[in-house]
Amino acid sequence: MCQVEEDYHEPLQRADPLSVSKKCVKCKEGTAAVVIRAGDAFCRVCFKEYFIHKFRAMLGKNRVIFPGEKVLLAVSGGASSCSMLRQVQEGLSQNAHKKLRFSPGIVFIDEGGAVGQAVEDRRRAAAELQAVFTATGLPFVTVPLEEVLDLPSSVLAAASLVASGTGAYKAAVGDFVRSGAAGCRTSLDPERRAPADVQESRTRSLQQLIGSAKTLTAREDLLSTLRQHLLVHTARSEGYSKVMLGDNCTRLAIKLLTSISLGRGAQLAQDTGFSDSRYGDILLVRPMRDYSAKEIAYYNRLFGVPSVFIPGLETKATDKSSIQRLTESFVTKLQADFPSTVSTIYRTSEKLQTACRSSSTADLCDRCLLCMCALDTAAENASAFKATLISEQLSQAQAAGDTSVVTPAPKEHESAAAIGKRCTSGAEDCGNAASGEGCCSSAKGAESSDLRSLLCYSCQLTIRDMSSVERLPHYILSEAQRRQRRSQMREEIGEFLLDAAD
Amino acid sequence: MHLGGAELLFNGVKKHHVDLPSQSEPWDVKQLLVWIQRNLLRERPELFVQGDSVRPGILVLINDADWELMGELDYQLQDQDNVVFISTLHGG
Numbered sequence: 001m002c003q004v005e006e007d008y009h010e011p012l013q014r015a016d017p018l019s020v021s022k023k024c025v026k027c028k029e030g031t032a033a034v035v036i037r038a039g040d041a042f043c044r045v046c047f048k049e050y051f052i053h054k055f056r057a058m059l060g061k062n063r064v065i066f067p068g069e070k071v072l073l074a075v076s077g078g079a080s081s082c083s084m085l086r087q088v089q090e091g092l093s094q095n096a097h098k099k100l101r102f103s104p105g106i107v108f109i110d111e112g113g114a115v116g117q118a119v120e121d122r123r124r125a126a127a128e129l130q131a132v133f134t135a136t137g138l139p140f141v142t143v144p145l146e147e148v149l150d151l152p153s154s155v156l157a158a159a160s161l162v163a164s165g166t167g168a169y170k171a172a173v174g175d176f177v178r179s180g181a182a183g184c185r186t187s188l189d190p191e192r193r194a195p196a197d198v199q200e201s202r203t204r205s206l207q208q209l210i211g212s213a214k215t216l217t218a219r220e221d222l223l224s225t226l227r228q229h230l231l232v233h234t235a236r237s238e239g240y241s242k243v244m245l246g247d248n249c250t251r252l253a254i255k256l257l258t259s260i261s262l263g264r265g266a267q268l269a270q271d272t273g274f275s276d277s278r279y280g281d282i283l284l285v286r287p288m289r290d291y292s293a294k295e296i297a298y299y300n301r302l303f304g305v306p307s308v309f310i311p312g313l314e315t316k317a318t319d320k321s322s323i324q325r326l327t328e329s330f331v332t333k334l335q336a337d338f339p340s341t342v343s344t345i346y347r348t349s350e351k352l353q354t355a356c357r358s359s360s361t362a363d364l365c366d367r368c369l370l371c372m373c374a375l376d377t378a379a380e381n382a383s384a385f386k387a388t389l390i391s392e393q394l395s396q397a398q399a400a401g402d403t404s405v406v407t408p409a410p411k412e413h414e415s416a417a418a419i420g421k422r423c424t425s426g427a428e429d430c431g432n433a434a435s436g437e438g439c440c441s442s443a444k445g446a447e448s449s450d451l452r453s454l455l456c457y458s459c460q461l462t463i464r465d466m467s468s469v470e471r472l473p474h475y476i477l478s479e480a481q482r483r484q485r486r487s488q489m490r491e492e493i494g495e496f497l498l499d500a501a502d
Numbered sequence: 503m504h505l506g507g508a509e510l511l512f513n514g515v516k517k518h519h520v521d522l523p524s525q526s527e528p529w530d531v532k533q534l535l536v537w538i539q540r541n542l543l544r545e546r547p548e549l550f551v552q553g554d555s556v557r558p559g560i561l562v563l564i565n566d567a568d569w570e571l572m573g574e575l576d577y578q579l580q581d582q583d584n585v586v587f588i589s590t591l592h593g594g
Contacts, residue, residue, distance in 0.1 A: 315510065
C-alpha cells in the first residue's frame, strides 16, 4: 500500500522478450506467425479467425446496425479502412457464417488538394482505389475535399435524433427475416468525380483555407472537421443513415490523449466511442476500434488486403510539429516497451460517457458550430474556464493601454504581433459586440470574436490559430450569422416568451 | 525487401532486391539496418531507425512472420529471406 516512507525498489515491469516458442498458443499445432498483445503467438489460421470474429463481435455487441440498413463506409485508402472494407465484404459473402445483413456503400474523400499533392498523383491514387472498390462490387463514390466549399449550411443543423430502444433491434431483425431478406445490393450508381474535374481555383481556395491556420495542430483539426462535415453531407444526400469509420485502437488511443491536450475533454466519449450521435440522423460508428495497428497491418499483409498510401498533412512531419504528432510518438514509443499501453488507454475510453445535460433535440445554439458537440463553455463563476477568460481580459486591457476593454476590430490589428488581439469580452458579451459597435465592423462576415460564442472550447482554440476566419467555407459563416441573429432575437423578446412550465 | 508505407523515405521504391556483400559472420538484422541506412535510405533517417533498432511503430516481418518470434535484431539472415517493413504511423 502507499505509505509515506515506502520506497519502490522493484524495477517497473517490462514485457520480457518473447522466447522463440514457435507454436501457436491457441491451436498448439500451427507455426506461430504473429505476436498479438504481449506474448500470445498465433498461427495464420487462428489469427484470421480471431480477426474476423472480433469484427462480428463488435457489430453484434453494439446493436446499432439494423439489417437491411444502408451504411456508408468511409475509406481513406489507409490500412485500417481498407481492412474494414475487406471485413464487410467477407461478411456479406454468401458462405459467411452468420452473414452480415446491411447494404454498404463506399465513399473516398480525396484530400490531395488540401495537402498540396500534384494532380497526377491524386489521379493515380484515386484510380488505384477505384480499382480496389470495383473489385469489391459495392457502389462507391469519390468526393474531392474541395466540395466542402459548396456545402449547404443544413449540414450544421442537427436533425432530430432517431431514438431507438433496445427492443427495436430485435423487431427490425424479425421484420427483415420475414420480408424475405432479398439480397443486400443497393441500386445506387456510383458517381465518379475524378480529381481532374476539380477546378484549380477551388483547390487554391481550399489550400488558402487550410493555410490560414498557422499551426499544424490547428490545420489537422480543421481538416478533420471539414472531412467529417463532408462525410455527413454525402451520407445524407445519398440516403445513408450510418457511416462506418476505420479508426483503429492505436489511432483512438492517440486521439484520446490528443483530445485532452486540445481541450476536447468534454467530447471524448463521442470522439473515441463506438458510436457518435452528434449529427442526429447520421450515426458514426467505429467497428475497428478494437484492433491495434499492428494486427491490422499483419492481416493486410498476410491476406493480401490492398491499400493505397496517400500522404497527409503530417507525413514526414517531425515529432514536435503538432500536438497530434507528439502524442503519436509518445504513445508508440511507450507501447514499444510496455505493450499494454494502447489497450489500457482503450479500456479507459470505453468507460467514458457524456453526461447528458440537455435533450438531444436541444436548441441549435447549444451545439458547437464546427464540431457539433454540446457547448462546454458555460463560464460559471468558479470554473477554470472563467479564470482563463478573466486573465485574457486583463492582459488585453493592459496591452491596449487606455482604450476600453472591448478593443478595436481585429482587422486594424492584423499586423500586430499578438495573436490574441481580438474582441476579448467573454462569451456572454460577444452578443453586444456583434450588434455593431464601432469595433467589430459587423455587417460583413463574422469576425473570429463573434464565432467564439458559438464554439466549444477546443474549436475556439483552433479558430484563434487562424489568421482570418473569412476563408472559412460559406456554409459555416452563414450558419454562424444565422445563429447569432437568432440568439439576438431571443434576447430581445426573451421576457415575452412563455416557458414550457407555464 | 518490401516497404509498406515507408517507401517515401526510399525514393518511392517499394520493393528492393538486395545483395549483401559477403562477410565472415552471417548477417543479422541489426547489421542489415545499418546497411540500409547507409545504402538505401534517401532522407530523414530518424523516421526509420532509432538507435540500434527500427523506430517504434514500424513493424518488421521476416518471411511473413513477426520478427519477435525470430529473435528481433539477433536473427541471422538466410539466403532469399524476405524482409518487410510496414509503417503504422501517421507521420511517415
